[in-house]
Amino acid sequence: GAVVSQHPSRVICKSGTSVKIECRSLDFQATTMFWYRQFPKQSLMLMATSNEGSKATYEQGVEKDKFLINHASLTLSTLTVTSAHPEDSSFYICSAPPGDRPHTDTQYFGPGTRLTVL
Amino acid sequence: DQQVKQNSPSLSVQEGRISILNCDYTNSMFDYFLWYKKYPAEGPTFLISISSIKDKNEDGRFTVFLNKSAKHLSLHIVPSQPGDSAVYFCAASRYKWGNEKLTFGTGTRLTIIP
Numbered sequence: 001g002a003v004v005s006q007h008p009s010r011v012i013c014k015s016g017t018s019v020k021i022e023c024r025s026l027d028f029q030a031t032t033m034f035w036y037r038q039f040p041k042q043s044l045m046l047m048a049t050s051n052e053g054s055k056a057t058y059e060q061g062v063e064k065d066k067f068l069i070n071h072a073s074l075t076l077s078t079l080t081v082t083s084a085h086p087e088d089s090s091f092y093i094c095s096a097p098p099g100d101r102p103h104t105d106t107q108y109f110g111p112g113t114r115l116t117v118l
Numbered sequence: 119d120q121q122v123k124q125n126s127p128s129l130s131v132q133e134g135r136i137s138i139l140n141c142d143y144t145n146s147m148f149d150y151f152l153w154y155k156k157y158p159a160e161g162p163t164f165l166i167s168i169s170s171i172k173d174k175n176e177d178g179r180f181t182v183f184l185n186k187s188a189k190h191l192s193l194h195i196v197p198s199q200p201g202d203s204a205v206y207f208c209a210a211s212r213y214k215w216g217n218e219k220l221t222f223g224t225g226t227r228l229t230i231i232p
Contacts, residue, residue, distance in 0.1 A: 004161070032217045041127075043120070044162070044207065044222040093161050097217045106152065107220065109161030 002028045002098050006110035013084055014118055021079045021113045023094030029074035030096035034107065035067075038091040050077040050094075084117045091115075121145045122210050124223040132231050137195040139226050141208035144189065148210040152220070153182060153193045156205045165206075166193070169214055195228075203230045 003026040013019050023033055033050040048069050049057040056069035066088075068080040077096075081088055091114050095107040122143045131137045141151075149170045154162035168175040168182045168191065175182050181194045195202055205227045209220040 006161075009159075034219060036222075041225075043122075043224045046219050046221070049219060091159075095161070095220075106164045106167065109154075109163070111161050112159060114159065 002026075002096075002108040004094065004096055004108045004110040006092075006094060006113050008113060009111060010114045010116075012116045012118065015085050016083055019081045019084055019115060021081070021092055021094075021115075023077045023079070023096070023110055025075045025096050025098075025108075028096075028098040030077075030098065031074060033071060033077040033094055033096045035069065035077075035079050036093045036095065038093060038112075044093060047079075052077075081115065084115070086117045089115055089117045120224065121148075122208060122221050122223040124206075124208060124226045126226050127224070128227040128229070130229045130231055131198045133200060134197045137193075137198045137202065137228055137230070139193040139195075139206050139208075139228065141191045141193075141223050142189055143191075143210050145210070145221075146189070147212050148221070150211045150214040150218075151182070151184060151191050152209045152211075153180070154207045154209060154222075155202075156207060156225070158205075162207060167214075198228075198230045200230045200232055203228060 005024045007022045031052045035047045036044040038044045050069045050071040052071045058064045071077040093112040095109040152167040153165040156162045166180045184191045205225045208223045211218040
């Protein structure tokens with residue numbers, strides 16, 4: 001099956017710093033990638049839809065200036081948490097449907113990145 | 119506004135018996151439903167899906183039932199195995215396309231007792 005990787009798997013940073021999380025599709029091209037956030041014991045909440053070659057689409061309530069998304073190639077999307085604060089501590093997960101099969105009925109999820117802001 | 123709800127945060131089932139996980143939704147625009155299994159610190163893994171034109175879909179030990187009039191779906195696992203212990207999320211989308219965004223439920227932690 002299709003594989004999606006994320007890097008890093010875990011990051012701890014100081015308040016006020018910026019953190020970049022990478023999401024890669026390893027064996028397929030993805031014109032669309034999704035970024036989710038999961039707080040402890042809560043649901044996965046969609047943050048934004050990343051589109052290759054164009055601007056990301058953000059969900060209501062998500063600050064686009066704080067969560068910068070770049071989808072520069074068909075295999076890589078990055079999420080940068082700018083000026084991170086402790087309330088940004090969460091589990092961030094990306095997903096992608098295989099671009100060569102855009103009408104496939106599932107998305108493939110990355111393993112997630114645990115962000116802890118001190 | 120939680121459009122997809124899983125009212126049971128946890129469920130314990132004896133090995134070999136049937137596990138039934140429930141999910142309710144409020145948005146009538148949802149047309150496609152999926153179940154995912156998730157282990158801690160990992161991404162969700164797709165299990166099974168169902169389109170709104172069907173009321174049942176079966177794949178091995180997993181069966182999903184959809185009651186569209188009640189806006190309710192359930193996942194049946196039979197027989198339950200220890201490896202099934204995980205958190206299960208139901209998800210919904212407007213269309214049956216992988217590039218359509220998903221709305222997730224709150225999850226149910228399933229524990230299979232040996």
